[in-house]
Each structure stands twice: as C-alpha cells, then as structure tokens.
Amino acid sequence: MAGxxxxxVVVAVIIAVWTLAVVPMNAHLTADQAQRDGLVMTPEAPAxxxxxxxLVLAFKNPQIIPLTYTQTRPRLPSPHQVxxxxxxxxFTKKITSKRSLVYHGWVTLSATLLGFAIGTxxxxxxxxxIVYSRTMDKSVMxxxxxxxxxxxxxxxxxxxxxxxxxxxxxxxxKSVISAYLSFFPVVVGMxxxxxxxxxxxxxxxxxxxxxxxxxxxxxxxxxxxxxxxASLKIGISAALVGAIVGELPTxxxxxxxxxxxxxxxxxxxxxxxxxxxxxxxxxxxxxAILTLIERQxxxxxxxxxx
Amino acid sequence: xxxxxxxxxxxxxxxWLNIRLSHSPRADxxxxxxxxxxxxxxxxxxxxxxxxxxxxxxAVILPAPSAIAARFAVSTHLxxxxxxxxxxxxxxxxxxxxxxxxxxxxxxxxxxxxxTKGILPVGAFMAALPIVGTAxxxxxxxxSDWHSKAAVVGVMVFFPILVNTVAGxxxxxxxxxxxxxxxxxxxxxxxxxxxxxxxxxxxxxxLKIATTLALIGAIVxxxxxxxxxxxxxxxxxxxxxxxxDMVWAEIIVAALAGSAFYGLIALMEKRxxxxxxxxx
Numbered sequence: 370m371a372g373x374x375x376x377x378v379v380v381a382v383i384i385a386v387w388t389l390a391v392v393p394m395n396a397h398l399t400a401d402q403a404q405r406d407g408l409v410m411t412p413e414a415p416a417x418x419x420x421x422x423x424l425v426l427a428f429k430n431p432q433i434i435p436l437t438y439t440q441t442r443p444r445l446p447s448p449h450q451v452x453x454x455x456x457x458x459x460f461t462k463k464i465t466s467k468r469s470l471v472y473h474g475w476v477t478l479s480a481t482l483l484g485f486a487i488g489t490x491x492x493x494x495x496x497x498x499i500v501y502s503r504t505m506d507k508s509v510m511x512x513x514x515x516x517x518x519x520x521x522x523x524x525x526x527x528x529x530x531x532x533x534x535x536x537x538x539x540x541x542x543k544s545v546i547s548a549y550l551s552f553f554p555v556v557v558g559m560x561x562x563x564x565x566x567x568x569x570x571x572x573x574x575x576x577x578x579x580x581x582x583x584x585x586x587x588x589x590x591x592x593x594x595x596x597x598x599a600s601l602k603i604g605i606s607a608a609l610v611g612a613i614v615g616e617l618p619t620x621x622x623x624x625x626x627x628x629x630x631x632x633x634x635x636x637x638x639x640x641x642x643x644x645x646x647x648x649x650x651x652x653x654x655x656x657a658i659l660t661l662i663e664r665q666x667x668x669x670x671x672x673x674x675x
Numbered sequence: 676x677x678x679x680x681x682x683x684x685x686x687x688x689x690x691w692l693n694i695r696l697s698h699s700p701r702a703d704x705x706x707x708x709x710x711x712x713x714x715x716x717x718x719x720x721x722x723x724x725x726x727x728x729x730x731x732x733x734a735v736i737l738p739a740p741s742a743i744a745a746r747f748a749v750s751t752h753l754x755x756x757x758x759x760x761x762x763x764x765x766x767x768x769x770x771x772x773x774x775x776x777x778x779x780x781x782x783x784x785x786x787x788x789x790x791t792k793g794i795l796p797v798g799a800f801m802a803a804l805p806i807v808g809t810a811x812x813x814x815x816x817x818x819s820d821w822h823s824k825a826a827v828v829g830v831m832v833f834f835p836i837l838v839n840t841v842a843g844x845x846x847x848x849x850x851x852x853x854x855x856x857x858x859x860x861x862x863x864x865x866x867x868x869x870x871x872x873x874x875x876x877x878x879x880x881x882l883k884i885a886t887t888l889a890l891i892g893a894i895v896x897x898x899x900x901x902x903x904x905x906x907x908x909x910x911x912x913x914x915x916x917x918x919x920d921m922v923w924a925e926i927i928v929a930a931l932a933g934s935a936f937y938g939l940i941a942l943m944e945k946r947x948x949x950x951x952x953x954x955x
Contacts, residue, residue: 375793383797444816504690507697507708508715518937519930520890523906526914527922534736606803613805617898625808633811633899641811649804656803 384448393423394445395437400426402440403433446642454643470628470647477612477624478651480540484547485608489601491548492555499556500563500589513556521549522614529615543615543624550611551604558600562593591670598663605655613648625651678729682722689718738920746920747927753909754928761906762932764821765893769828770885777833777881781840782866795841802834810896819900828892832885836878843877844870876951879944886936890929 400418404410411429412418418426427434438447446454455470462469495513498505528549529542566588574584616626625648632640696702696711720740726732727739734742747754784790810827817823847870855865897907906925913921 375789375791376796377793379790379793379797503702504694504697504711507702507711508693509712511708511712512716515934518887518933520887520894520933522891523894523910523926523929526910527919527926530914530917530919531736534733602803606805610805610807613808614895614898617895629808629811630899633815638812638815645805645808645812648808652804653800 387445387448391443391445391447392427392434392437395440395443396423396426396430396433398442398444399433399437399440400430403430403436408432442636442638444638446639450639451642451646454639455646458643459647467623470643473624473628473644474647474651477543477609477616477626477648480543480612480615480624481547481605481609481655483540484544484549484611485551485605487544488548488551488608489555489604492552492600492604493559493597495552496556496559496563497585499560510560513553517553517557522546522611524549525611525615525617543612546615547608547611550607554600554603554607555597558596558603559593562596563589565596566592594666594670595663595672598659598666602656602659602663605659606652609648609652609655678726681729682725685721685725686718689714689721735917735919738923742920743923743927747924750921750924754924756904757906757909757925758928758932760821760902760904761824761893761897762890762936765824765896765905766828766889768821769825769892770832770889772825773829773832773889774836774882774885776829777836778840778878781837781844784841785844785866791841791845795838798834798838798841802838806831806834807892807895810892811899814896814899820902821905824893824896824901824905827896828889831888831892835884835888836881839877839881839884840874843874846870846877847873875948876944879940879948882940883937883944886940887933890933890936894929 397418400410401415404413404415410418410433412421421429427437437443438450440446443450458468458470462471464471464475466472495505495509499510499513500506525546528545532538532542532545570588570592571584574588579587612624613626613629616624617630625644628644629641632638632642632644693711693714696707696714699707701707702711723737724740727737738746780794784794807827809830810823813823813826813830817826851869851873852865855869860868894907894910897905898911901908906929910922910925913919913925
C-alpha cells in the first residue's frame with residue numbers, strides 16, 4: 370500500500386499530459402468548425418492553417434482552446450469526454466441494448482473465460498505429462514517454448530474460418546484463440562512449479578515411503594500453486610487480448626473488438642475509445658480478482674504472497 | 676479407416692523412436708536434445724499430410740503441408756514484400772523506438788525513488804492491458820502505412836521493457852553500492868559500472884517478452900487498415916478468398932521471423948550477460 374501515493378501521482382501526470390495534448394491534436398479540426406460557425410480565425414484560409422502546427426494555431430486563436438475539448442468527433446477526445454461516453458454506454462443503456470458496453474463486454478468476457486478455462490485445464494494436464502514423462506519433456510517442451518516466440522494471433526482469422534467451415538460459430542472460435550494464448554504461460558509456469566520441490570524434499574517423502582501419487586498431491590501440486598497463479602495472471606490478460614483480436618478479422622457484430630472496429634469504420638472515435646477503456650478496465654478487474662484469490666489461497670496454505 | 680490406422684502407425688513409430696532416444700544414455704547430448712523435438716514435429720506433419728490427403732479434407736478447412744510448402748515456394752516474392760513491410764519496417768522500427776524510450780524513462784525514473792515507486796505499479800498495470808486495441812486510433816492519426824504500426828508496437832513494447840529495466844536497476848545490493856561509494860564513484864560511474872550491468876538480465880528479459888508483442892502488434896494493427904502489402908493485410912484478405920494455404924505460408928513466415936528475432940535477442944543476451952549464473 371506504500372506505493373499508492375507515487376502511483377497516483379504518475380497517473381495524475383499521465384492524465385495531465387493527455388489533457389494538454391487535446392488542444393494541439395484537435396486545433397485544426399476545431400478551427401475549421403469555428404470558422405464555419407462564423408468566428409474569425411487568424412490565418413483565414415484553411416489551406417494556410419495546415420502550414421501551422423496545432424500548438425501554434427491554438428496560440429494564435431486562443432478562443433478555440435475551450436472548443437477543442439467539446440468536439441463531437443475529435444482526433445483525441447479529452448478525458449472527461451471518454452469518461453462521459455463510458456458512463457453513458459455502461460450505465461444509462463439497457464444491458465440488452467446493442468449500444469450497451471455491458472452487453473458487448475459480456476460477449477467478450479464469456480469467450481475469454483471459456484477459453485481461459487480450457488487453456489488452463491489443458492495446460493495443467495500437459496505440464497503434469499511433461500513432468501512425469503521424460504519423452505514428453507524432451508519432445509514437447511521445446512515446441513512449447515518455441516511457440517511463445519511465434520505471434521500466435523496471426524492464426525486468429527484462420528481458426529475462425531476453419532471452425533466456421535465445420536459448422537462451429539459464435540463463442541467457441543474466439544475461445545479457442547483465448548485458450549491457445551493462455552495455454553503456454555500455464556504450461557511453462559506449471560512445469561517450473563511442479564519441479565520446484567528440491568531433491569531433499571523428494572527424498573524425505575521417499576523415506577516416508579510415500580507413493581508417487583501421494584508425492585504428487587501432497588508435495589508437487591501444493592508447491593506449484595504460486596507458480597500457477599503467476600501464470601494465470603499472465604494467461605488471463607492474454608486470453609482477453611485473444612478474444613478481442615478474434616473479433617477483428619471476421620466482422621463480429623458484438624464484443625469489444627467489434628466495437629473498436631465499428632467506431633473506426635463509421636468515424637465514431639468515442640465508440641473506439643470507450644471500448645478500449647472498457648477492455649482495459651475488464652483486464653484490470655480480472656487480474657485483480659486473480660490476485661485476490663491468490664492471496665487468499667496462499668494464506669490458507671500458509672504461504673505469503675510475493 | 677485406413678487413414679486413421681496409418682496415422683496411428685506413424686504416431687506410434689515416432690513416439691516409440693522418441694521413447695528410445697529420450698531414455699538412451701546419450702539423451703542429454705546436444706544432438707539428441709535437438710533430434711527428439713524434430714522427430715516429434717515431423718511425426719505431426721506426416722500425420723497431418725496423411726489425414727488431409729486420405730480423408731479428402733477440403734483445403735478451405737486445412738490445407739496439406741505439401742500444399743502449404745508449394746504455395747510458399749511459388750510466392751516467395753510476395754512473402755518477402757510482406758515480411759519487409761510488416762516485420763522490418765513496422766515491427767522493428769517500433770521495437771527499437773519503444774525500447775529506447777522505455778530505457779530513457781527508466782533511467783530518468785531511477786534518479787528518484789518516489790518516481791520508481793510510482794512507475795513500477797502503473798507500468799506493470801499497463802503491461803497487462805490490451806494495448807493492441809489502440810491500433811485503430813494510431814491508424815487514424817498516422818495513416819495506414821507502416822508508421823502507425825511502428826507506433827502501436829512502440830507503445831506495446833514500452834511497458835514490459837520499462838518495468839523490467841526499473842526492477843533491474845534496483846537489483847544491485849547495498850553492499851555493492853557502498854563499495855562503489857568507498858571507491859569515490861559518483862552517480863554516473865556507479866550507474867555505468869555497476870547498476871546498468873547488474874540490470875542487464877532484467878532488461879533482456881523485458882526485451883525477449885517484447886519480441887513477440889512487437890510482431891503481434893504489427894500484424895494486428897494491419898487488420899485496421901494498411902496499404903495492399905503486409906502480413907496482416909495478406910492474412911485477412913486471404914481468409915476472405917478462402918486461400919488457406921497462403922494464410923499458413925504467412926504463419927510460417929511469422930513463426931520463422933518470431934523465432935529468429937527471439938534468437939537474436941537471446942544471442943545478444945549471452946554476449947552481454949556472460950557473467951550471469953543462468954548463462955554459465
């Protein structure tokens with residue numbers, strides 16, 4: 370908790386820079402708009418205004434500075450505009466409405482969670498296989514590590530078409546991408562965790578004449594829990610990115626990715642920004658929930674969270 | 676039926692070979708630890724080829740490896756152009772700019788403990804967010820050519836590198852810093868002779884994470900608009916034309932580029948941090 374004041378200061382600086390940047394970013398747009406509304410601009414010809422940078426233009430025409438913050442289609446919306454749009458599309462729309470971000474958020478979130486569950490389950494199973502089978506370790510593990518260097522998201526459009534061709538649509542294709550992305554962090558983390566008990570601890574269990582399954586349930590699995598949570602936190606944000614990107618190339622009609630695309634194509638920057646922030650908040654909330662579960666679990670197990 | 680039997684036989688043979696190899700006394704030699712995963716990969720590819728050929732699976736669903744290889748061979752000029760546009764121009768420019776910026780900010784932040792404390796949590800938080808979603812905004816600001824891709828990549832790689840560098844700069848022990856002080860070393864000498872070298876394992880960790888992010892950012896940003904060249908562009912249009920062999924060829928390029936990029940950074944790491952226990 371000691372870091373909360375410095376963190377807040379850094380956030381405040383970021384917001385301040387953003388607020389200041391709104392003026393030069395929107396100056397040209399606002400100047401054109403203001404001239405059409407009858408205000409006198411300093412270089413009168415729009416072509417001449419293009420010669421100046423946004424900052425210079427704003428200084429020459431100080432009367433447009435407040436107007437830059439209220440553009441309906443700004444290049445850079447101001448923080449309060451984004452907050453307002455976010456509030457509007459989350460709280461004032463019915464959640465069944467196509468314009469509600471709660472509705473779109475749920476579409477993306479359900480794909481994320483399903484994919485995360487699949488990816489985590491398969492990842493843990495594969496990790497157990499790798500730890501207990503020397504052959505799997507030697508043949509699969511190098512591929513698991515190599516696959517992390519591959520931009521897997523390039524597969525996204527193809528997976529969706531492939532699954533679409535055999536009649537699977539909607540939630541599952543996006544979940545497959547999410548699962549794929551959360552799969553490898555879990556495998557690598559779990560393998561590390563299951564191997565974390567040292568030789569002394571393993572020997573101790575042998576002197577207790579513990580069976581291999583007891584060794585697994587009582588030593589290896591508990592020892593892997595901190596590693597598992599570390600991977601889960603990486604995995605869930607990767608899963609969310611996977612679900613969002615899975616919505617992009619196929620023209621999905623719902624979800625955060627679809628909202629970003631719609632905002633981009635129909636010239637409604639606010640929609641894109643609101644979707645972007647909603648996605649960021651969702652990711653943060655997911656990681657926060659996992660951190661909370663981690664802390665509780667580790668405390669119950671008598672460990673201290675890192 | 677025949678196809679499944681044949682595929683199973685191939686699988687069985689490959690797996691049997693790997694069991695033999697991985698339990699042989701020479702299993703830990705360099706040759707064997709390279710051979711075993713290659714046999715595993717080959718087994719998968721041969722099974723894939725058999726199943727696709729014998730079950731007559733439509734090329735729209737899954738093209739055969741031979742078809743992908745053929746497509747790769749005839750369209751190398753196209754693949755090269757896409758590689759140049761997306762990886763060399765978009766991803767590399769963004770990666771270098773993002774890394775330099777992150778490095779500079781980390782060193783600035785390092786001068787004040789207050790800033791360090793503030794930047795670490797905010798940076799770690801930003802690194803977990805879906806930054807790739809900023810792609811439509813950057814495409815709108817900077818146009819659809821590679822500049823906007825470089826910007827997306829720069830922002831994406833910035834936070835992991837920043838967090839790791841800041842953490843690395845704190846890594847030297849109080850004893851080591853005290854020793855530097857007794858030598859009469861000032862801030863800058865301590866930074867260059869002790870703390871930056873000590874931070875290098877962390878920095879390279881960040882750089883390695885960022886390689887994949889860079890490729891993802893450059894490819895995904897092209898889904899939001901690009902000139903008629905580039906890997907993301909080619910993937911999305913080839914999917915539209917159901918030319919799956921082309922998509923797979925692009926994926927192979929992406930995989931090779933990703934691995935080579937990662938390997939390059941790992942090689943540099945080996946040269947720079949030769950003293951670190953993990954390298955010995």
